[in-house]
Amino acid sequence: MGTKMRIGINCLSFNSSQRCGAEEVIKNLCKGFVYNGHESELIFFCYKSMRDKLVSICPNAKYVVLDERKNPKHSILSNIYIQTLKFHKIYLQYNLHVIFFASAGIGLFNYKIPVIVLPHDIQHVSHPEIQINKGRLKKLIYKNCHKLFYAIDFTLANKIIAISNTDKNEIIRYYPKLSNKVKCIYNPIDISQEYNIENEKGNYIIAVNIQYSHKNIIILIKAFEIVHRELPDIELFLIGQESECTQKLKEYVIEHHLEERVHFPGYI
Structure with a gap:
């Protein structure tokens, strides 16, 4: 050998x-x-x-x-x-x-x-x-x-x-x-993990790693704002550690009256 x-x-x-x-x-x-x-x-x-x-x-x-x-x-x-x-x-x-x-x-x-x-x-x-x-x-x-x-x-x-x-x-x-x-070579991913979402109900969009400006999350929020007009029940969750960039996103959400539909739960 x-x-x-x-x-x-x-x-x-x-x-x-x-x-x-x-x-x-x-x-x-x-x-x-x-x-x-x-x-x-x-x-x-x-x-x-x-x-x-x-x-x-x-x-x-x-x-x-x-x-x-x-x-x-x-x-x-x-x-x-x-x-x-x-x-x-x-x-x-x-x-x-x-x-x-x-x-x-x-x-x-x-x-x-x-x-x-x-x-x-x-x-x-x-x-x-x-x-x-x-x-x-x-x-x-x-x-x-x-x-x-x-x-x-x-x-x-x-x-x-x-x-x-x-x-x-x-x-x-x-x-x-x-x-x-x-x-x-594309990044390896783990698709073997299983999550119990049986009791979760609702229409959600989730984005992660939002604390950096080059992730361009503001475009996602603006797109959500358009989609939300046609799908009023949908919600957007922006997950990640907070930063100066996150604060600017929150300001946009408040200015455009999206607080009840766009959420910032922080790092999970």
Whole structure:
């Protein structure tokens, strides 16, 4: 029998305060590894908060837990520090065949083994106008800083995973010299979960992850406003942690007298 792969999965971009779609992607990916019998080949590099979540999915994987207390917010610069100095000091100890980075930000140094990165999107570069609501100069600085950080990641990586053809085309548009590295692989989803909705009655539309302006939830609300004229019993639930963006959505709902039909239950 051949030697088993030793797959390093770097989850150091996830911290205890995050509840995001990228985290769900890595959880569902791990379910796939378990289902296909590759759980014992995985070595996770993460913080304790992420380890606790993953152990319930992959109890037989190996976990390398780093200290989270010094880096609670995970800004771009703190993530570069973690990946470049902390992770680079330890990854060679585990005789890995490949490293998979579960999000962008892989550090500044070359790796001695193949690297795969999943940036999820490059909207900071492709659509900076919906990421930051400040002056033109700040938007330009914001865009170019992120463009540089992605360029470093994509140059150091052997493969780049795009989550859609649109995402793939945007990566190739801004980094054409690296186009041969990009592969479109859709996000894994878990369709095995069952929910008991037998006692629930009503007509609902639900949207999640509403706290970011680039999700364009305001268009959904405006569309709902039109639909509601024809379907007066329908309701809209906007789920997610609240932010400055959420407050603007609430203001629109109040101004257009939709309070009884558009609901903000917060994070669920």
